[in-house]
Amino acid sequence: MYAYDELDRTIINERVSEFRDQVKRRLSGELTEDEFKMLRLQNGVYLQLHAYMFRVAIPYGTLSSKQLRRLAHVARRYDRGYGHFTTRQNIQFNWIKLAELPDALSDLADVGIHAMQTSGNNTRNVTSDQWAGVAPDEIEDPRIWSELIRQYTTLHPEFSFLPRKFKFAITASAHDRAAIKVHDIGLRLHKNAEGETGFEVLVGGGLGRTPFIAKTIKPFVPGRDLLSYIEAILRVYNQYGRRDNIYKARIKILVHELGIEKFAQEVEDEWLQMRDSALTLDDEVVEDIRSRFSYPVYEKLPHMPEELKKAAHDPYFEAWRKNSVAPHKVTGYAIVTLSLKPVGGPPGDATADQMDAIADLADKYSFGEIRVGHEQNLALPHVARRDLPALWRELDKIGVATPNVNLVSDIIACPGLDYCSLANARSIPIAQELTRRFANHDTANLIGRLHVNISGCINACGHHHVGHIGILGVEKNGEEFYQITIGGRADENAVVGTLIGPAVPYGEVADVVEDIVEAYLALRARPDELFIDTVKRLGVEPFRERVYATR
Amino acid sequence: MTSPLEQKKIRITGPSMVTANRTWDGVVIYRTPDHGWSVNLSDAAIVRTSDEARALLAESVADDVGAVGAYIAPVEIKDGGKIRPGNLREHIRSEGVTIDLPVPA
Structure with a gap:
């Protein structure tokens, strides 16, 4: 914390x-x-x-x-x-x-929470890996740098009236859980050939009306230069970004129109003028931020305690453990994902009673800490493996132990037309119907990892472009229709999905998704070939044929 | 269901009303024939020509303290004169979300 x-x-x-x-x-x-x-x-x-x-x-x-x-x-x-x-x-x-x-x-x-810059044409909430600080494979805790950027950009006058909103995401792991390639600036902490820690800086990612995967602008920026390099990017954006057309105002359009080489040169020229300015981060500043993060004092615990061995005989516990429990950097501990995707429920919603109960469980089992992931689930980051069976029973009582994390019913969805003034179509009822269709855990498990993302309009708050199956609500003559894409992904191999054919009406969306999944099960090379890999191997055509053969 | 935020030209093709959100709490409201606001669609002033619509919108927008985001939206007039929302967006604004809320009202 x-x-x-x-x-x-x-x-x-x-x-x-x-x-x-x-x-x-x-x-x-x-x-x-x-x-x-x-x-x-x-x-x-x-x-x-x-x-x-x-x-x-x-x-x-x-x-x-x-x-x-x-x-x-x-x-x-x-x-x-x-x-x-x-x-x-x-x-x-x-x-x-x-x-x-x-x-x-x-x-x-009163508890240090605010809403500053969660909207408007400024730098938005700095996001990161929800497993930061506990993931076994990370270089170091990316939140130190996230917090530095948060402090530096909050109320920064030069970044408060940008051409358009501006989003940062940071990861320090090889596997990207923060979707950095679909952010305006994505930062990946890594070590260079000399063993020094620094950042790969990516720029110009984003979804919405014109999706782009971010491009690497500089493969290695030392930590000391991070703020000056970011400021150089934002200055170039502030100078050249389009303010005359909202649809062309994001930095992704500028990077696309200038070309990454030209854009990078502009940034480099700007940066060289300010690189060794007051923005240089000396170790003292970084250490001061680092010192304000507190970490649990972990016990020395066995990897396979008796409680866990005993619970392994319970198939319901095992189904949950396999999908919801991830390795921790400390032996004897685990990261536990809490599914906010119950069958028939709106994705990402939590009641006040659930929040209170989760807070109590965090105190009891996770050193009082909770994480929020971009997949719209929560996580308890420091759970002793001996406590997993007891925790599971308590999570189940409050409805956040659905064993579907990363499975087809772990759907990302925007609020859609039920709430949003920008939406053209509803998202939540589509998600709810899909969770009902795939409610059988054995079937979902057989299908394996499959991310479904739903947006109710082209603004893409549900990240449909990068869903393995993406669903976009559109309007046709006053009726809700949905375009379906497949093959998108938001991780380190991020790619925008491909449209499979004409939009389908509201009532057919779940049928189409079932058809796509059935086609995948018939087409996959082996049981452990993931949906996304089958699409990559075969392209969209076999799926298109399956979906539209009878429509 | 084009977003009212993209409503540029005022041209109506059927019975319409003006709707907005109440400033202090955001509740959906409808402009009434007596130049006020009501939370009930059945109280809405109905216009049938573009000129009437423009006039109704102008007086609605003028009430900047009481209402926010006023725009023209279609309605259907059922047998007996009952006013119904003219599209899904207005149906949802009038009747509420189409899903069960996580906590029943």
Whole structure:
């Protein structure tokens, strides 16, 4: 966990006071909506179909049990008793009242949570691997650098009025769980040939109307130069980014239109002028940030305790363990993913009661720490393996032990037309129907790893472009239709999926997904060939034939 | 179901109303014939020509303190004069989400 210092607390509290005054002036008519809109957006407040929506940042996906309880309190006191975890390590409340927002922000500020820059054309919440600090294969904890970037970019005047929103993601593992290649800037911590630690910097990734996979702009930037190099990128973007056309304003378009070589040269020229400026990070600064992260004092525990051996006879426990429990860097411990994808439920939603219960379980089993992943699930990052059976029973009681992590029903979905003012079609009912179709665990397990992503419009909040199966809601003559892509992925081998054919109506989407899955089962070379690998080997044609032969 | 945020020209082809969200709490509201707002679609002022729609929208937008994001949306007039939402978006805004909420209201 990162402990805020006095400066952090002052900034957050002052922001609450400022926003309280802005809301008061808006409600009195002193501020018009045109004047107020940018102010509310910079505090994470959108206007959706039914109400205001309030988006709260969970930087690099790390929460304390105290913070999660406070989110539960906000859900219960100011909303309708639940929240929605998003694909960018935020939580959204869908029914908030503008008049009560300052109080909600104030309650969150008490535990170091804020909503600054969760919207608007500025640098957004810095996201990272939800297993940061505990993944066995990582170079070092990427949250140290995430926090540095968070502090550096928060309220930075040069980054507060960018041509468009700007998103960072950081990973320190070979396997990318943070989807860095679909972010404006993706950072991968790694070691160079000399054994030094630094960053591969990728730029220009993004989804939405025009999807691009990020390109490497510099293979190795030492930590000391990270901020100056990032600032050079943002300066070039600020100078050349399109402000005249919202659809061409993201940095991905600039990188595409200039070409990565030309863009890189512009950045290099800018960087050489400022490389050894005040932005140089000396070890003292980095160590100061590092020192504010606290880590558990782990016990020396066996890898295979008696409790686990005994529980292995229970097929339900084993089904859950195989999908939800991941190796930890410390022997005797495990990372446990909590599925927020129950059969028939909206993906990523958690009730206030569930949040409170998870906070209690985090205190009991995970040193009081919870993580939020971009797949819209939660994780307990420090669970003793001896406690897994007991934890599983308690998670099951509160409905977050569905054994479907990384399986076909572990669906990523945006709120869609049920909530969102931008959406053309509904996402959640499609996801719910798919979870029912694939509710049988044996069938889902037979299918294996398969990521389904659903977006209710081209803005792609459900990351449909990079789903193994991607579903995009569109409107045709007032009716909901859905385009289906296959072969996308968001990891270190990220690629945008390929459209398989004409859009299908709402009522046929689940049938089409079943057809695609059946085709995969018939076409895969062997039982352990993953869906994504079968699509890569065969292309989309066999799947297209299967889906459209009878349509 | 084109997003009202993309509503540029005002041209209606059937009965329409003006809807918005109430400023202080965001609740869905409808412009009424007596120049006020109601949370009930059945109270909405109905317009049938583009000129009427433009006028109704203009007076609605003028109430910047009471309402936010006003726009014109289609309705259907059923037998007996009952007003129904004219598309899925307005149906959802009027009737609520099409799913069960995680916590029943």
